[in-house]
Amino acid sequence: MSLTLHFLGTSAARPTIERGVSSIALVREGETLLFDCGEGTQRQMMRCGISFALNDIFFTHFHGDHLIGTIGLLRTLALQGRTETMRLWGPRGAKRVLRAVTHFGVDRINFPVEIAELEPGERVTRDGYAIVPFAVDHRGSAAFGYALVEEERRGRFNPDLARELGIPEGPLWGRLHRGMAVTLDDGRVIEPSVLVGPPRPGRKVVLTGDTRPTQTTVDAARGADVLVHEATFADEEQERAAETGHSTGREAAEVARAAGVRRLVLTHFSARYSRDTSDLVREARAVFEETIAARDGMVMDIPYVNEGTTVEAHHGAPPSNT
Ligand SMILES: [Zn+2]
Ligand SMILES: [Zn+2]
Numbered sequence: 001m002s003l004t005l006h007f008l009g010t011s012a013a014r015p016t017i018e019r020g021v022s023s024i025a026l027v028r029e030g031e032t033l034l035f036d037c038g039e040g041t042q043r044q045m046m047r048c049g050i051s052f053a054l055n056d057i058f059f060t061h062f063h064g065d066h067l068i069g070t071i072g073l074l075r076t077l078a079l080q081g082r083t084e085t086m087r088l089w090g091p092r093g094a095k096r097v098l099r100a101v102t103h104f105g106v107d108r109i110n111f112p113v114e115i116a117e118l119e120p121g122e123r124v125t126r127d128g129y130a131i132v133p134f135a136v137d138h139r140g141s142a143a144f145g146y147a148l149v150e151e152e153r154r155g156r157f158n159p160d161l162a163r164e165l166g167i168p169e170g171p172l173w174g175r176l177h178r179g180m181a182v183t184l185d186d187g188r189v190i191e192p193s194v195l196v197g198p199p200r201p202g203r204k205v206v207l208t209g210d211t212r213p214t215q216t217t218v219d220a221a222r223g224a225d226v227l228v229h230e231a232t233f234a235d236e237e238q239e240r241a242a243e244t245g246h247s248t249g250r251e252a253a254e255v256a257r258a259a260g261v262r263r264l265v266l267t268h269f270s271a272r273y274s275r276d277t278s279d280l281v282r283e284a285r286a287v288f289e290e291t292i293a294a295r296d297g298m299v300m301d302i303p304y305v306n307e308g309t310t311v312e313a314h315h316g317a318p319p320s321n322t
Contacts, residue, residue: 001128003028003150003203003302005226007294008044010267012210012232012246013065015040016274019296021065024207024228024267025050026148028129035146035207036060041069042076048297052077058131059090060209061143062097070101078109085112089124091133091142092117120144120216129202134220136211139245145209147220150202153304154178158195165190203302206261210268212242213251221259225302228294229255231266234279249280253287262305267294 004027009020021038025045032054034041045052052073060066074086088098094117102113118124120135128151133144157177159169167173167190172182176192183189206221207228221227232246241248247255249266256264266277266284273280277293284291 001029003148003205005205005228005265005300005302006048006050007265007267007296007298007300008041008048008050009036009038010269010294010296010298011065011274012230012268012270014271016271018274019269020044021069022060022209022268023066023069025054026205026207028148033058033131033148036066036209037069037073038065039068039072042073044296045073048299052080053084055084056087056089058133058144058146059088059094059098060136060145060207061091061138061141062093063141063210066209067097067101070098071104074102074109074113077111082111085114087114087116089116089118089131089133091135091144093142094118118144132220134216136208136216137214137245138210138212143209143211145207145211145217145220147204147206147224149204152199152202155197155199158197162195165194167195200304203304205302210246212245213247213255217255218258221255221261224259224261225305226263226265226300227252227256227259227261228265228267230268231280231284231293232268232270234273235283236279237270249277249284249291250287253284253291256288256291262290264288264291265294265300266291269293 006025008023011019011021015021020040022036023038023041024035026033032051034057037057095115098115118133124131130149132147136143136145175182176195179192181191204224205226206224208217208230210230229252230247231249231252233241233248235248238248281293
């Protein structure tokens with residue numbers, strides 16, 4: 001089950017030569033979820049090979065640099081004759097803002113657009129995962145970060161032991177792996193716990209949007225595989241970060257360390273760092289080593305941790321040699 005982050009725009013406030021404004025695509029096994037849609041996002045999607053056949057855009061907040069690309073993207077989708085529903089999600093105020101956006105510059109939207117205002121903690125549940133919004137701290141506005149949280153996966157099936165116990169490969173293995181006891185021809189009843197290990201955690205990816213460092217992010221990101229945290233400024237502009245509701249690289253790293261995440265990706269850089277994020281990254285790494293700076297077009301695969309060769313590769317059903 002693939003899970004990949006695509007950084008479409010990594011600049012704060014305005015585009016630069018090197019960077020477009022905020023947008024991130026999270027692609028899970030062919031399904032694309034877009035987080036924010038700054039100016040120029042649709043062109044970045046084309047350049048990065050992100051499908052326009054997406055059905056969900058999640059907004060962290062409604063500052064223009066996270067939003068204005070929606071007009072162009074929806075317009076293109078309308079021109080392409082889209083018929084499927086597009087769902088737009090965001091914090092309080094989403095309906096008012098996004099209704100205006102969806103009517104602006106679109107002569108005739110020929111597909112349904114649903115706009116939903118979420119509360120912090122209100123899960124959007126899908127097959128195998130949920131998107132969970134959490135409140136962040138950005139100039140007093142209603143602003144979210146989002147966590148993609150996968151469900152637990154089944155425990156590992158032990159094929160060697162199954163053979164040893166004389167359980168024929170095939171449907172019985174599948175039943176056991178799905179948690180059902182089976183009765184063999186000789187009358188023995190085999191409980192699944194004999195052959196299947198404990199459930200294994202799914203993956204977690206957390207995106208902050210614009211924010212000061214907050215405890216809510218630490219809580220949401222606890223144990224995450226990847227935390228994508230804004231880092232608009234370097235230490236030298238610490239005060240400005242506080243004044244404008246943003247974070248420095250070091251502050252993002254402190255959040256990552258407190259949350260015990262595996263990796264930290266910094267994004268949303270002020271124009272003055274557009275070409276050179278090295279100060280920011282160095283300051284962050286002093287606190288949290290596993291830190292990198294995003295750049296436009298960067299792709300990051302998020303594998304399962306400690307995944308050896310398992311039956312998982314067979315869509316959860318044990319392999320059969322028949
Ligand atoms: Zn921003
Ligand atoms: Zn903002």
